Amino acid sequence: MSESEDFFGNAKKELEAYIENRILLAKMQVTQKLSHKMASVVIITLLATIFAFAMVFGGIMAAYYLTDLTGSLVKGFGYVAAFYLALLFLAFFFRKKLIAVMVDAIIKNILK
Numbered sequence: 001m002s003e004s005e006d007f008f009g010n011a012k013k014e015l016e017a018y019i020e021n022r023i024l025l026a027k028m029q030v031t032q033k034l035s036h037k038m039a040s041v042v043i044i045t046l047l048a049t050i051f052a053f054a055m056v057f058g059g060i061m062a063a064y065y066l067t068d069l070t071g072s073l074v075k076g077f078g079y080v081a082a083f084y085l086a087l088l089f090l091a092f093f094f095r096k097k098l099i100a101v102m103v104d105a106i107i108k109n110i111l112k
Contacts, residue, residue, distance in 0.1 A: 040109060059080050059083075062080050062083075063076045063080040064076060066079050066080065
C-alpha cells in the first residue's frame with residue numbers, strides 16, 4: 001500500500017509542477033507577444049508622427065517655392081491646398097480598399 005501511495009503522491013506532485021510550468025510558459029509567451037505588439041505600435045506611431053511633420057513642413061516649403069514660381073503667395077499656397085484636397089478625395093474614394101489593406105496588415109501583424 002505504501003508504494004502505491006508514494007506513486008500517486010509523486011504523480012500528483014509532478015502533475016502540479018507540470019501545470020505550474022505550463023501556466024508560466026503561457027504567461028511568458030503572452031508577455032513576449034504583447035511586448036512585441038506594443039513596441040510595434042510605438043514605432044508605427046513615431047513613424048506616423050515624423051511623416052506628418054514631414055508632410056506639413058514639406059507642404060509649407062512647396063507652397064513658398066510655388067509662390068516664387070507664380071509670383072503670388074495665394075497661388076502657391078492654393079496649389080498645395082489643392083494637392084492635399086486631391087489626396088483627401090482619393091483617400092475618400094478608395095477608403096474601402098484602404099481599409100481592407102489596413103485590416104489585412106493588422107491581422108497579419110497580430111497573428112505573427
